[in-house]
Amino acid sequence: xxxxxxxxxxxxxxxxxxxxxxxxxxxxxxxxxxxxxxxxxxxxxxxxxxxxxxxxxxxxxxxxxxxxxxxxxxxxxxxxxxxxxxxxxxxxxxxxxxxxxxxxxxxxxxxxxxxxxxxxxxxxxxxxxxxxxxxxxxxxxxxxxxxxxxxxxxxxxxxxxxxxxxxxxxxxxxxxxxxxxxxxxxxxxxxxxxxxxxxxxxxxxxxxxxxxxxxxxxxxxxxxxxxxxxxxxxxxxxxxxxxxxxxxxxxxxxxxxxxxxxxxxxxxxxxxxxxxxxxxxxxxxxxxxxxxxxxxxxxxxxxxxxxxxxxxxxxxxxxxxxxxxxxxxxxxxxxxxxxxxxxxxxxxxxxxxxxxxxxxxxxxxxxxxxxxxxxxxxxxxxxxxxxxxxxxxxxxxxxxxxxxxxxxxxxxxxxxxxxxxxxxxxxxxxxxxxxxxxxxxxxxxxxxxxxxxxxxxxxxxxxxxxxxxxxxxxxxxxxxxxxxxxxxxxxxxxxxxxxxxxxxxxxxxxxxxxxxxxxxxxxxxxxxxxxxxxxxxxxxxxxxxxxxxxxxxxxxxxxxxxxxxxxxxxxxxxxxxxxxxxxxxxxxxxxxxxxxxxxxxxxxxxxxxxxxxxxxxxxxxxxxxxxxxxxxxxxxxxxxx
RNA sequence: GCCGAUGUAGCUCAGGGGUAGAGCGUUUCCUUGGUAAGGAAGAGGUCAGGGGUUCAAUUCCCCUCAUUGGCUCCA
Numbered sequence: 001x002x003x004x005x006x007x008x009x010x011x012x013x014x015x016x017x018x019x020x021x022x023x024x025x026x027x028x029x030x031x032x033x034x035x036x037x038x039x040x041x042x043x044x045x046x047x048x049x050x051x052x053x054x055x056x057x058x059x060x061x062x063x064x065x066x067x068x069x070x071x072x073x074x075x076x077x078x079x080x081x082x083x084x085x086x087x088x089x090x091x092x093x094x095x096x097x098x099x100x101x102x103x104x105x106x107x108x109x110x111x112x113x114x115x116x117x118x119x120x121x122x123x124x125x126x127x128x129x130x131x132x133x134x135x136x137x138x139x140x141x142x143x144x145x146x147x148x149x150x151x152x153x154x155x156x157x158x159x160x161x162x163x164x165x166x167x168x169x170x171x172x173x174x175x176x177x178x179x180x181x182x183x184x185x186x187x188x189x190x191x192x193x194x195x196x197x198x199x200x201x202x203x204x205x206x207x208x209x210x211x212x213x214x215x216x217x218x219x220x221x222x223x224x225x226x227x228x229x230x231x232x233x234x235x236x237x238x239x240x241x242x243x244x245x246x247x248x249x250x251x252x253x254x255x256x257x258x259x260x261x262x263x264x265x266x267x268x269x270x271x272x273x274x275x276x277x278x279x280x281x282x283x284x285x286x287x288x289x290x291x292x293x294x295x296x297x298x299x300x301x302x303x304x305x306x307x308x309x310x311x312x313x314x315x316x317x318x319x320x321x322x323x324x325x326x327x328x329x330x331x332x333x334x335x336x337x338x339x340x341x342x343x344x345x346x347x348x349x350x351x352x353x354x355x356x357x358x359x360x361x362x363x364x365x366x367x368x369x370x371x372x373x374x375x376x377x378x379x380x381x382x383x384x385x386x387x388x389x390x391x392x393x394x395x396x397x398x399x400x401x402x403x404x405x406x407x408x409x410x411x412x413x414x415x416x417x418x419x420x421x422x423x424x425x426x427x428x429x430x431x432x433x434x435x436x437x438x439x440x441x442x443x444x445x446x447x448x449x450x451x452x453x454x455x456x457x458x459x460x461x462x463x464x465x466x467x468x469x470x471x472x473x474x475x476x477x478x479x480x481x482x483x484x485x486x487x488x489x490x491x492x493x494x495x496x497x498x499x500x501x502x503x504x505x506x507x508x509x510x511x512x513x514x515x516x517x518x519x520x521x522x523x524x525x526x527x528x529x530x531x532x533x534x535x536x537x538x539x540x541x542x543x544x545x546x547x548x549x550x551x552x553x554x555x556x557x558x559x560x561x562x563x564x565x566x567x568x569x570x571x572x573x574x575x576x577x578x579x580x581x582x583x584x585x586x587x588x589x590x591x592x593x594x595x596x597x598x599x600x601x602x603x604x605x606x607x608x609x610x611x612x613x614x615x616x617x618x619x620x621x622x623x624x625x626x627x628x629x630x631x632x633x634x635x636x637x638x639x640x641x
Numbered sequence: 642g643c644c645g646a647u648g649u650a651g652c653u654c655a656g657g658g659g660u661a662g663a664g665c666g667u668u669u670c671c672u673u674g675g676u677a678a679g680g681a682a683g684a685g686g687u688c689a690g691g692g693g694u695u696c697a698a699u700u701c702c703c704c705u706c707a708u709u710g711g712c713u714c715c716a
Contacts, residue, residue, distance in 0.1 A: 103711095112645095113645090114645080114646085115645090115646085115710095198710095199645090199646095199710055199711070200644095200645065200646090200710080200711080201644070201645065201710060201711030201712065202643065202644025202645060202711065202712060203644080203711070203712045203713090204643075204644090204712060204713065207712075207713070208713085209642080209643070209712085209713055209714095213643065213644050213712075214644090214712095215644080215645085216644090216711070216712075218710095218711080248652080249652085255707095255708095257689090257706080257707055257708090261707075261708090307716090308716090309716060312716070313715090313716060316714080316715095317716095334716065335716055337716090364716090366715080366716075368714080368715070369642055369643095369713080369714060369715090370642070370707095371642065371643070371644095371711090371712080371713085371714095372642090372713085372714065372715075373708095374709090378715080467716060468716065469716080518716095552675095552676090554673080554674065554675055555673040555674055555675095556673060557673075582671095582672075582673070582674090583674085583678090583679080584672095584673085584674045584675090584678085584679060585674065585675050585676065586674085586675085586676065586677060586678070586679095587674095587677080587678055587679080588676095588677095589675095589676050589677055590676095590677035590678055591677085591678085592677090593676095593677055594677080600676080602675065602676065604674090604675060605675090606675090614675080614676080616676060621676075622676060
């Protein structure tokens, strides 16, 4: 007998060799019906595998992320089976599950493949799913595996096999399809009830630019048709909220081929929004003890040679510009930190001066690959809400925690309630990718870990994600549709201060090197605004809306009064417009609603007589009549941050 | 940068080997109206750019550019 501990802590006894499915069935028939895989001592297994030792287990269903990935991974196999039937001779790369769905990388040889063929493949997949074929696991020797794929002529699987050790290799078979696979899989294809192929793209074999590009087919699948429909609805909603679409519709920003790709033009309304955000950040930073600075948009190449940016990114950057006579080389600044280091150096510092917190909305230019540009989220010129904190080693933790507080304050103020924090550390296997010695790195990494612990933050740690000069804490927020976006970042840096020979005089009258903290709560304004637009679907918080109020006179007779009302609003710092068109009130209301203007003030005969406005709130409707002053007061309360 | 798709009026899109259409917007006129579209008339396009095939190309083919879905990259 073995002891099986369930997630609720209860312990049950089973015969050794019991399968996950038997455990599930013993708990309840219902659970067994929806069980997809089982977690055994932290490892996800097939439900058909025998458990032979005392174990902690959890039955995984569609409600578990790991259950979903099992389901999608099995769906990838199903797609591969369909592809082999429909396109004999097709060669298969890898086919994993991803955050939402799965893909398979395939080599169609000389055949052209287009998404027009999706319906056929989907049909075949559903047909195969209905056969309810079991996914059968089989241990296989390396030699047998190599023989199998040699005969099949699949060089990609053979390539994968090279890196696998004999004795750890497994095959999975469902129906007529056998694949090299670690597993696990769902019991049979029957639970895949609804699926859709999403798109097709090129993908390098093993992510290597120099190797062959395969065709990657993305799909998603569900145990119920209803869930597929729901998923498609969310995609529709995301399309509606796409910041590129809303940015155009709402006249926030534009791009021009003539200006250049990836170089956003901020239109008046977008500029108002953006300036409100920077004003908000500026006042938060003043309260937090930051000092404003401004630095030029170019800097001598030597500056970036010192920082290490030129060596690391020079080749992939906009190339230097030269002075016409002397031929001196300057770079469009890709980072603000070197400039800030020079500001720190502009006057000797005492430990009493620290921490020094220098803040700048610094515009930087980076040569992003053309295929990588995307709306406002990936551009070639953007503005960071950048700041650098120079402090003593003793102050690092406290300063770091203050920055975390600031970042979280900002997120909350803008309606991002959910976030995750990622600690990005150096890849210990590839130290040559980074500058600085081990000691500096260890200190930096420790500072971040300790600060996060002290704040009780929920974090995930990723190796190899650090910046080349130091580890980072990155903030990922979840938007209204549940999508994750990387925004703010905080970085601890022992390296640049050394490279720039920064120093301060300590209490011991000796010279010391300060520590630097890089931080940007928004990250880039462009990216942040893109995320904000999609988060609120263009319905900005009142204090950010570029046009807060539309004054709608009922007829020409009320035009003058409307102007008077608008002037009073402007005096109170409220933005908006008067709709003087000779349209009916219904039409003016409709247009203001579509333009997502938060408040509509309808003014006619009655309002004129009583110096009042009829208030309508976007998306809510008529709020009744208020005196003009009363409305201003009401607005102020409603728009407080 | 690489693989695929797309590019027609300001916007959203239809069309198709014989030099173009709709809706919305815009302009003018009529209308002066109370909580989501009042009416009429007009303007607006070298069909992304270049080359080729053809009697004829916006339509078919090739190249370039841009946009876009991914890959790779992201200080």
